[in-house]
Amino acid sequence: MGLWKNDDDTREGKYPILLRRDGTVVEHPYFAILARDPCAPAALRAYAEKAEEIGLPADFVDDVRKLSFEYEAYRKQAGDGDPGAPRHRKDDPNIIAWARSLNTLSA
Numbered sequence: 001m002g003l004w005k006n007d008d009d010t011r012e013g014k015y016p017i018l019l020r021r022d023g024t025v026v027e028h029p030y031f032a033i034l035a036r037d038p039c040a041p042a043a044l045r046a047y048a049e050k051a052e053e054i055g056l057p058a059d060f061v062d063d064v065r066k067l068s069f070e071y072e073a074y075r076k077q078a079g080d081g082d083p084g085a086p087r088h089r090k091d092d093p094n095i096i097a098w099a100r101s102l103n104t105l106s107a
Helices: 040-053 058-078 093-102
Strands: none
Touching: 040 058
């Protein structure tokens, strides 16, 4: 099983809609990294390293590094997720229709 966006039935991805705090939909591609994902802490640390390398604010870099440890602690308490698992939830057709109408990630 690869990324859901590469499957004809799930072109919108596993998480088809990302909303900002003001309710607007993010229009550009994104990749969700969830705390139960065993790869998440390493991904966040790599992100922090790159952020530091390109000169993003030190507080931001530190917060991303701290988040990697928070994700580790959460995963130890909640258990490992399975990011490569096949589909196991029933899609809500209204959500999928909404995501497809936005046409932000299906290209």
